[in-house]
Amino acid sequence: MKSVTLFLSLLLCANVAFAADADLITKIKNKNAEAKNITCTFSQSKHIKMMENPINSNGTLYYESGKMTMIYNEPKDDYLVINDKQFVMMSRGKKLNHNVKEGSPMRTLRNTLIYCVQGDINAIAQECDATVGYEKSGNLHIYTLTQKKKVPRGYSKIVLQFDAATLQLTKMVLYEATGNYTEYTLNKQTLNTTFKATLFQVPPAK
Numbered sequence: 245m246k247s248v249t250l251f252l253s254l255l256l257c258a259n260v261a262f263a264a265d266a267d268l269i270t271k272i273k274n275k276n277a278e279a280k281n282i283t284c285t286f287s288q289s290k291h292i293k294m295m296e297n298p299i300n301s302n303g304t305l306y307y308e309s310g311k312m313t314m315i316y317n318e319p320k321d322d323y324l325v326i327n328d329k330q331f332v333m334m335s336r337g338k339k340l341n342h343n344v345k346e347g348s349p350m351r352t353l354r355n356t357l358i359y360c361v362q363g364d365i366n367a368i369a370q371e372c373d374a375t376v377g378y379e380k381s382g383n384l385h386i387y388t389l390t391q392k393k394k395v396p397r398g399y400s401k402i403v404l405q406f407d408a409a410t411l412q413l414t415k416m417v418l419y420e421a422t423g424n425y426t427e428y429t430l431n432k433q434t435l436n437t438t439f440k441a442t443l444f445q446v447p448p449a450k
Contacts, residue, residue: 265378268385269365275411276363281308284433290426305430307361311444326354327444334447349398360404360416365389368402383408395421 283306290299303316316322325332331342331354342350352371359367365387369376377388385406394400398421405415412433419425 268378269376269387272363272365272385272406272411276361276413279433279435281437281439282306282361282433282435283437285431286314287429287431288426289429290424292424293422305361306439306443308439308444310358312358312361313444321450323447325444325446326358330446332446353398356399356402360402361413363404363406363411363413365404372399372402374402380408384414385411397421 283304285302286305287302288300290301292299301316301318301322303314303318303322306313306315311328312324312326314324319336321334322336323332323334329344331344331350333340333342342354344351344354355371356368359371365376368374368389372389373392374389375392377390379386379388385408387404387406389402389404391400399418400421401419403415403417403419404413406412407414410433412430414430416428416430417425418428
């Protein structure tokens with residue numbers, strides 16, 4: 245009888261914990277949706293298995309209504325632009341215009357990046373067919389999204405850290421199937437400013 249009672253108690257605790265986690269996921273999404281737009285500086289660290297040291301860079305991230313632009317200070321002239329129809333990167337002088345048609349891997353990547361900035365954990369899990377893990381560490385809410393199936397390309401795991409007070413994204417780590425990973429650290433966000441209309445357009449060639 246005692247074992248049955250213990251089992252029921254553990255099951256109740258698990259259900260309560262699951263409900264609390266689901267409520268927090270919704271709270272993070274709703275809090276971030278309050279912002280009309282976001283501006284923040286960031287640092288980026290690319291870790292490649294074949295290299296002893298990471299490749300470091302930094303710049304400023306801009307987000308508004310499902311569009312995102314990252315303008316790099318280092319390397320200078322690098323950028324990433326995501327808008328309704330485009331996903332374009334300039335990386336060390338090489339321009340990459342990704343295919344974002346329905347069903348393409350790069351469309352999934354584009355959507356995933358947007359959902360990360362939006363703080364939409366459930367949307368990321370659905371887009372990537374991933375499981376969701378959670379832990380609380382100090383003043384951080386940490387979510388780990390892991391692909392249910394092995395993927396030949398793209399991200400196999402995503403780790404997101406949110407400030408417990410503001411519920412804003414502070415760190416994003418994207419793990420590739422190859423074992424390489426990229427870590428983005430986002431600094432203090434400025435909300436609801438005015439952007440130029442051209443900010444989310446691909447810059448003209450120099």
